[in-house]
Amino acid sequence: xxxxxxxxxxxxxxxxxxxxxxxxxxxxxxxxxxxxxxxxxxxxxxxxxxxxxxxxxxxxxxxxxxxxxxxxxxxxxxxxxxxxxxxxxxxxxxxxxxxxxxxxxxxxxxxxxxxxxxxxxxxxxxxxxxxxxxxxxxxxxxxxxxxxxxxxxxxxxxxxxxxxxxxxxxxxxxxxxxxxxxxxxxxxxxxxxxxxxxxxxxxxxxxxxxxxxxxxxxxxxxxxxxxxxxxxxxxxxxxxxxxxxxxxxxxxxxxxxxxxxxxxxxxxxxxxxxxxxxxxxxxxxxxxxxxxxxxxxxxxxxxxxxxxxxxxxxxxxxxxxxxxxxxxxxxxxxxxxxxxxxxxxxxxxxxxxxxxxxxxxxxxxxxxxxxxxxxxxxxxxxxxxxxxxxxxxxxxxxxxxxxxxxxxxxxxxxxxxxxxxxxxxxxxxxxxxxxxxxxxxxxxxxxxxxxxxxxxxxxxxxxxxxxxxxxxxxxxxxxxxxxxxxxxxxxxxxxxxxxxxxxxxxxxxxxxxxxxxxxxxxxxxxxxxxxxxxxxxxxxxxxxxxxxxxxxxxxxxxxxxxxxxxxxxxxxxxxxxxxxxxxxxxxxxxxxxxxxxxxxxxxxxxxxxxxxxxxxxxxxxxxxxxxxxxxxxxxxxxxxxxxxxxxxxxxxxxxxxxxxxxxxxxxxxxxxxxxxxxxxxxxxxxxxxxxxxxxxxxxxxxxxxxxxxxxxxxxxxxxxxxxxxxxxxxxxxxxxxxxxxxxxxxxxxxxxxxxxxxxxxxxxxxxxxxxxxxxxxxxxxxxxxxxxxxxxxxxxxxxxxxxxxxxxxxxxxxxxxxxxxxxxxxxxxxxxxxx
Numbered sequence: 001x002x003x004x005x006x007x008x009x010x011x012x013x014x015x016x017x018x019x020x021x022x023x024x025x026x027x028x029x030x031x032x033x034x035x036x037x038x039x040x041x042x043x044x045x046x047x048x049x050x051x052x053x054x055x056x057x058x059x060x061x062x063x064x065x066x067x068x069x070x071x072x073x074x075x076x077x078x079x080x081x082x083x084x085x086x087x088x089x090x091x092x093x094x095x096x097x098x099x100x101x102x103x104x105x106x107x108x109x110x111x112x113x114x115x116x117x118x119x120x121x122x123x124x125x126x127x128x129x130x131x132x133x134x135x136x137x138x139x140x141x142x143x144x145x146x147x148x149x150x151x152x153x154x155x156x157x158x159x160x161x162x163x164x165x166x167x168x169x170x171x172x173x174x175x176x177x178x179x180x181x182x183x184x185x186x187x188x189x190x191x192x193x194x195x196x197x198x199x200x201x202x203x204x205x206x207x208x209x210x211x212x213x214x215x216x217x218x219x220x221x222x223x224x225x226x227x228x229x230x231x232x233x234x235x236x237x238x239x240x241x242x243x244x245x246x247x248x249x250x251x252x253x254x255x256x257x258x259x260x261x262x263x264x265x266x267x268x269x270x271x272x273x274x275x276x277x278x279x280x281x282x283x284x285x286x287x288x289x290x291x292x293x294x295x296x297x298x299x300x301x302x303x304x305x306x307x308x309x310x311x312x313x314x315x316x317x318x319x320x321x322x323x324x325x326x327x328x329x330x331x332x333x334x335x336x337x338x339x340x341x342x343x344x345x346x347x348x349x350x351x352x353x354x355x356x357x358x359x360x361x362x363x364x365x366x367x368x369x370x371x372x373x374x375x376x377x378x379x380x381x382x383x384x385x386x387x388x389x390x391x392x393x394x395x396x397x398x399x400x401x402x403x404x405x406x407x408x409x410x411x412x413x414x415x416x417x418x419x420x421x422x423x424x425x426x427x428x429x430x431x432x433x434x435x436x437x438x439x440x441x442x443x444x445x446x447x448x449x450x451x452x453x454x455x456x457x458x459x460x461x462x463x464x465x466x467x468x469x470x471x472x473x474x475x476x477x478x479x480x481x482x483x484x485x486x487x488x489x490x491x492x493x494x495x496x497x498x499x500x501x502x503x504x505x506x507x508x509x510x511x512x513x514x515x516x517x518x519x520x521x522x523x524x525x526x527x528x529x530x531x532x533x534x535x536x537x538x539x540x541x542x543x544x545x546x547x548x549x550x551x552x553x554x555x556x557x558x559x560x561x562x563x564x565x566x567x568x569x570x571x572x573x574x575x576x577x578x579x580x581x582x583x584x585x586x587x588x589x590x591x592x593x594x595x596x597x598x599x600x601x602x603x604x605x606x607x608x609x610x611x612x613x614x615x616x617x618x619x620x621x622x623x624x625x626x627x628x629x630x631x632x633x634x635x636x637x638x639x640x641x642x643x644x645x646x647x648x649x650x651x652x653x654x655x656x657x658x659x660x661x662x663x664x665x666x667x668x669x670x671x672x673x674x675x676x677x678x679x680x681x682x683x684x685x686x687x688x689x690x691x692x693x694x695x696x697x698x699x700x701x702x703x704x705x706x707x708x709x710x711x712x713x714x715x716x717x718x719x720x721x722x723x724x725x726x727x728x729x730x731x732x733x734x735x736x737x738x739x740x741x742x743x744x745x746x747x748x749x750x751x752x753x754x755x756x757x758x759x760x761x762x763x764x765x766x767x768x769x770x771x772x773x774x775x776x777x778x779x780x781x782x783x784x785x786x787x788x789x790x791x792x793x794x795x796x797x798x799x800x801x802x803x804x805x806x807x808x809x810x811x812x813x814x815x816x817x818x819x820x821x822x823x824x825x826x827x828x829x830x831x832x833x834x835x
Contacts, residue, residue, distance in 0.1 A: 246690060246691055246692060246695070246806060247804070247806050247808065248806075248808070249697070249698040249806050249807045249808055250421060250423060250698060250799075250800055250807055250808050250809045251420050251421060251422065251698060251699070252420075253808060253809065254417075254419045254420075256808065256809050257410070257418065257419060257420075257421050257809065258418070260421075260799075260809050261418065263812060267418075268417060268418055269415070269416045269417050269418070270307070270383060270412060270416045270418065270487060271415060271416025271417075274303075274306045274307045274309070274310030275310055275313070275314060276306065276309070276310055276313060276341070276344055277313065277344070278313045278344070278345050278347075279313065279314050279315060279316060279386070280315065280316065280317070280318035281318065282318065282345065282346050282347050283318055283319050287319065288319075288371055288372065288373070289319045289320055289321040289347070289371060289372040289373075290317070290319040290320070290372055290373055290374065290389075290393045291317075291319070291320055291321070291372045291373070291374040291375070291376050291389050291392060291393055291443060292320075292321040292322075292323055292369075292370035292371060292372030292374070292375050292376070292446065293312055293320060293321065293322050293323065293375075293376045293377075293378050293384075293389070294323045294325075294363055294366035294367055294369075294370060294375060294376070294377055294378070295308065295322065295323065295324050295325070295366060295378050295379070295380055296325050296327055296359050296362030296363045296365075296366060296379075296380065297324055297325060297326050297327060297329065297334070297338065297362070297380045298326075298327040298328075298329050298356065298359075298362065298380070299329045299331055299334065300334075300380040300381045301381065301491075302333070302334065302337055304380070304381035304489060304491070305334075305337070305338075305341075305380055305381065306337075306341070307381075307383055308378065308379075308380055308381060308382060308383060309322065309324075309341045309344075309348070310383075311383035311384040311385075311386075311487075312378070312384060312389075313344065313345060314384075314386045315384065315386060315387075315388065315389045315390065316386055316387055316390050317389045317390040317393060319372075319393070320347060320372075320389050321347050321348075321349065321369075321370065321371060321372050322345075322347060322348045322349070323349050323351075323366040323367070323369040323370050324338060324341070324342065324348065324349070324350045324351070324366065325350075325351050325352065325353065325362045325363070325365040325366035325369075326338055326350075326351075326352040326353065326362075327353050327356050327357060327358070327359070327361065327362035327365075328352070328353045328354055328355040328356040328357065329356070335352070338350055338352075349369040351365055351366065351368070351369055353365055357457065358457050358460045359455075359460055359463060360454070360455035360456055360457040360459070360460050360463045361457050363377070363454070363455050363463075364454040364455055367446075367449065367454055370446055372446060373396075373445065373446060374392065374393065374396060374405070374443045374444065374445060374446065375443060375444055375445075375446045375449050376389065376392060376441055376442070376443040377440075377441075377442055377443075377464060378440075378441070378486075379440075379488075379489075381489045381491060382412075382440065382486065382487060382488050382489050383412070383486075383487040383489070384441065384485060384486060384487070385483075385484060385485045385486070385487070387483070387485070388407065388441055388485035388486065391407065391481045391483055391485060392405050392407065392441065392443045392481060392485070395479045395481050396443070396479070399477055399479050401476035401477040402475075402476070402477045402478070402479040403444065403445045403448050403471065403474070403475035403476050403477065403478070404438075404442065404443070404444050404445075404448075404468070404471050404472055404475045404477075404478045404479070405442070405443045405444075405478075405479045405480075405481060406424070406438040406439075406441065406442045406443075406478070406479075406480055406481070407424075407440070407441045407442075407480070407481040407483060407484070407485035407486060408421065408422060408423050408424055408481070408482060408483055408484045408485065408486075408797070408799075409421075409422050409424075409439060409440045409441065409484060409485070409486040409487070409488055410422065410484050410486075410487060410488070411487070411488045411489070411490050412487045412488065412489045412490060413490055414490070414491070418487065421484060421809075422439070422699060423482070423484075423699075423797035423799045423800055424437060424438075424480060424482075424699070424797060425437075425480070425699075425706075425707075425794065425795040425796065425797060426480045426794035426795065427472075427478040427479070427480060428706050428707040428795060429472065429707065429752070430651075430705050430706050430707050430752070430754055431704060431705070431706035431707065432468060432469060432472065433469075433513065433516065433535075433537050433705065434534065434535055434536070434537070434700070434704035434705050434706060435465075435509075435533055435534050435535060435700065435704065436462065436464065436465035436468060436509070436533075437699070438468045438472075439464070439488075440486035440488055441485045441486040442464070442468060444467070444471050448471055448474060448475065449467075449471070451474070452467065452470050452471060452474070455467055459508050459511060459512055459515075460508065461504050461505035461506075461507070461508035461509070462505055462506075462508040462509040462511075462512045463508075465509060465512050466512045466515070466516075469512065469516045470516075473519070473520075482797055482798060482799070505533075506527065506532045506533050509527075509533060509535065510525055510527055510535065513525045513535055513537065517537065517539075517540075521539070521540055521542065522539075522540035523537050523538055523539040523540045523650070524537070524538040524540075525537060526538065528703065530694075531696055531700065531703065534696070534700055534703065534704060536704075536705065536757075536758055537705065538643075538646070538647060538650060538758065539650030539651065539653075539654075540650070541646070541649060541650060541653065542653070543653070544573070544575050544649075545575065545627065545628035545629055545653075546575050546576065546577065546626060546627040546628055546629070547573065547575060547576035547577070547627050547628075547629040547630075547631055547645065547649065547717070548576070548577050548579050548622075548625035548626060548627030548629070548630055548631065549567060549576060549577065549578050549579065549631040549633055550579045550581065550618055550621045550622060550625055550630060550631065550632050550633065551563065551564075551578065551579065551580050551581065551633050551634070551635050552581040552583050552608070552614065552617045552618065552621070552634075552635065553580065553581065553582065553583065553585070553635035554582070554583045554584055554585050554612070555585045555586060555587045555590050556590075556635065556636075557587060557589040557590040557592075557593045559635055559636055559764065560580070560590070560593060560635050561593055562638055563633075563635050563636065563637055563638060564578060564580075564597065564603070566638045566639040566640075566761075567633075567637075567639050567645075568602075569639060570639070570642035570643065571639070571642075571643070571644060571645035571646065572642055572643025572644065572645055572646035572647070573643075573645040573646040573649050576602065576627070576631070576645060577602045577603070577604060577625070577626065577627060578597075578602060578603045578604070579604050579606060579621055579624070579625045580594070580597065580603065580604065580605045580606070581605075581606045581607075581608050581617055581618075581620075581621045582594065582605060582606065582607050582608065582609075583608055583609065583610070583612060583617055584609040606620075606621055606624060608620060608621070612734070612735070613731060613734035613735075614713070614729075614734060614735055614738060615728075615729035615730055615731045615732075615733055615734055615738045616729075616731040616734065618632050618713075618729055619728045619729055619731065622720070622723060622728070627720070628719065628720055629649060629652050629653075629717055629718075629719055629720070630717065630718055630719075630720055630723055631645075631648070631715070631716070631717045632713055632715075632716045632717075632718075633714065633715050633716075634713075634714045634715070634763070636714075636763060636764040636765065637664070637714060637715055637761045637762065637763050637764075638761060638762040638763075638764070639761050640665065640760045640761050640762050641758070641759075641760045643758070644662065644758065644759040644760060644761065645759070647756050647758035647759045648660045648662065648717045648756055648759045649717070651717075651754045651756060652717045652718065652719055653719075654752075656751065656752050657751060657752050657753070657754055658718065658722055658726075658743075658746035658747075658749070658751025658752060658753055659711055659716050659717065659718045659722075659742075659743060659746055659751070659753050659754075660711065660716070660717040660718075660753075660754045660756055660759075661673065661675065661708070661711020661712060661715065661716055661717075661753070661754070661755050661756065662711075662715040662756060662759035662760065662761050663702070663755070663756070663757040663758075663759060663760045663761070664712065664714060664715060664760075664761055664762070664763035665693050665760065665761070665762050665763065666762070666763065666765065667762055667764060669692065669693045669694075670689075670690050670691060670692055670693060671686075671688045671689055671690065671691040671692075671693060671697075671702055672686065672689060672763045672765055673686055673689075673711075673712045673714065673715075673763065674686070674687055674688045674689075674691075674697065674701060674702045674755060674757070675687055675701070675706070675708035675709075675710070675711065675755040675795070676708065676709065676710035676711065676712060676739075676740065676743075677708070677709065677710075677793045677795070677796045678709045678710065678740075678744070678785075678788055678789055678792070678793040679789050679792060679793055679802055679818075680793070680796070680802060680803075680805065681802070681803060681805070682821065682825075683737070683740070683778060683781055683782065683789065684710060684737070684740050684781075685805060686712070686805065687701065687796065687805060687807065688701060688702050688805060688806060688807070689805045690805065690806075691806065697806075697807070698800075698806070698807035699807075701807070702757070703757055704757065705754065705755065705756050705757065705758070706754075706755055706795070707752050707753060707754060707755070707795060708753055708754075708755050708795050709743065709744070709747060709753065709793050709794070709795055710739065710740050710743040710744065710753065711739070711743060711753055711754075711755060712739055713729075713738060713739030713742070714763055714765075715759075715761055715763070716739060722746070722751065725749070726742065726745045726746055726749065727745065729741075729742055730742070732780065733777050733780060733781075734777075735777065736777040736778070737777050737778065737780070737781045740781060740785075741781060741784065741785070744785055744788055782825060782826065786826040789822070789826060790822055790826050798810075801814050802814060802817075802818045802821075803817065803818070
């Protein structure tokens with residue numbers, strides 16, 4: 001990931017027309033613009049702030065600058081109190097004509113004209129009003145006192161009152177780094193109010209930055225520069241309701257993550273001097289530690305090693321042990337420092353190897369010192385959060401059969417700033433065969449590590465992934481702690497710094513997977529060419545049962561012909577039949593097509609003229625189909641890649657799998673289906689809908705085989721015995737939610753559901769029937785599955801949004817909206833999850 005605050009580009013004599021970045025003309029008072037520009041810069045926008053007051057100054061302001069420019073214009077574009085829409089339109093048109101006269105100066109750059117108020121908080125309201133957006137929170141309209149800081153004048157802000165608070169927010173230390181005050185202290189209330197105002201103001205400015213930043217990433221139009229007012233509403237290629245580039249997700253949104261941390265009173269930076277004294281006293285002599293932290297050490301920067309050890313000393317759990325092994329570093333300064341660190345606390349144990357043996361050998365040597373019930377793995381330049389070990393031990397205690405516990409994580413840049421949070425799903429065995437998603441922090445029962453023989457040196461580079469695969473194969477239970485407990489430091493030589501850092505690690509990863517597949521029945525490993533460290537597994541087929549593809553249709557002969565031809569072209573699996581179910585077709589062209597198809601081998605046509613009921617039609621056709629595997633498919637799908645059917649069959653034959661879903665794309669090559677999330681958008685929603693097909697999505701969700709709660713019935717494979725065991729599709733859900741209900745019943749019986757991106761098809765969604773939303777069907781799902789919706793989807797971390805499809809962090813407003821939705825919609829379920 002690139003540095004979020006890049007150095008400004010060097011000025012050049014001219015910018016190439018058509019490739020220059022846009023100009024942002026902002027009517028903000030200088031304090032407001034000074035806050036907005038850094039917010040955009042932190043988000044990767046190439047901007048500079050110019051405090052200009054007249055359009056005539058623009059030529060000098062833009063001279064030689066190839067990047068986008070934020071200009072505080074000084075024009076008053078605010079809605080006047082009581083101003084009519086017509087009057088506002090005339091005034092804005094006048095301002096636009098004034099700025100349009102500057103097109104020759106802009107030299108082909110697109111320009112965006114925004115408006116604000118003469119104070120930092122009001123500026124955001126003005127920007128929102130001009131863009132036609134509803135700002136989350138209590139801002140009603142531009143010009144109104146928001147009750148936060150709208151009364152602050154430019155002079156007051158410049159004097160340092162509010163600015164000081166904002167400086168504290170942006171600085172390297174936590175806000176208000178004074179000792180905690182008791183509630184009765186006279187300063188407590190004042191500090192609480194000041195902190196709340198500063199936090200909301202910072203959030204408001206970041207909100208504005210998030211809306212503006214996509215504009216600054218937009219390429220210049222081919223027809224030269226135009227000045228326009230901007231409305232971010234609608235548009236293809238993104239989530240419905242947003243235009244422009246697909247929005248950034250939680251891992252990409254550094255500023256949003258910082259807001260999330262501040263709201264939870266957690267530090268944004270970890271860059272102070274290490275505190276090398278323990279936060280807890282050692283337990284009584286002879287007390288076995290609950291968890292042993294093993295750290296292989298080989299020539300790290302001494303400052304990084306000190307911070308690593310300090311993070312263990314800072315644990316709020318007393319029953320820990322730290323086991324350090326110097327892997328033959330041959331550095332006297334390091335050896336001396338390790339001895340000093342080991343002397344800080346009796347819970348620290350130290351050993352050394354005479355010669356370098358690699359990370360696995362050093363870790364195994366550290367393991368010989370471990371006496372804890374659990375063993376946790378920590379790299380020599382990374383850090384733990386102060387509560388990490390306590391949460392791991394609490395999770396293992398709450399679930400006594402837990403043999404593997406893993407947590408969420410983030411990264412630290414060279415300045416100690418936190419970024420790229422990885423909020424992980426609950427245990428997903430198929431995802432672990434795609435990449436090493438357990439990663440950090442992972443703890444394993446020491447007895448199980450010993451049983452497995454520790455780490456294997458021949459797989460150095462992916463030794464932790466190998467251990468995770470072998471351990472989870474034998475683990476009684478795998479438990480996830482949904483909290484950021486590990487900080488992975490991004491140094492030039494670490495794999496966290498990018499794919500180019502250790503290419504040999506990815507080759508080791510391929511060998512790890514090949515070894516795992518050999519233990520599990522065989523298969524083929526394919527490494528993603530565009531995304532190093534991401535793999536696909538094609539499972540070996542122990543047998544080849546017949547697949548019956550059940551496809552209901554009504555007319556649309558061209559659509560059906562395309563569907564049939566594409567499915568038969570290159571499925572990679574030759575034992576399948578097409579069961580075409582005619583649901584009352586009337587066109588003569590359809591009759592001609594069916595006559596041609598009926599005479600072909602592997603094609604059967606059934607007649608079912610009843611009123612359309614997707615569940616009933618598929619249930620009836622399944623009874624007449626001959627296959628052991630049933631593929632329920634819409635007539636508006638089109639096979640997109642070879643061997644798609646083989647990929648689905650490989651999973652459907654696994655006894656632990658209940659259903660397999662395909663990766664479906666819209667015709668414009670954006671994601672239509674990459675798994676369905678319970679509770680997304682209300683009852684259930686398609687995660688990553690609208691994401692460009694060439695993008696991996698949050699945590700590679702779009703491109704990796706993984707487990708999910710629901711797969712769409714537009715292309716779903718299930719074994720016949722499972723289909724009958726579950727009770728088939730519910731015919732009281734004739735159109736909507738029948739696949740959701742079916743998959744949740746599978747999960748209730750303990751089956752896994754698999755999303756398989758190697759099976760990629762185009763879905764001309766609802767072309768033949770149109771979109772249908774039935775209120776009664778939604779109510780039936782809520783009655784039956786309210787507990788599952790309230791509990792949350794295990795495969796989407798609770799810190800991610802319930803309302804937006806691209807996996808951004810959930811905001812406080814969204815959390816409140818979700819809570820209200822559950823209280824009002826899920827409070828009185830009238831029946832259980834039985835059919």
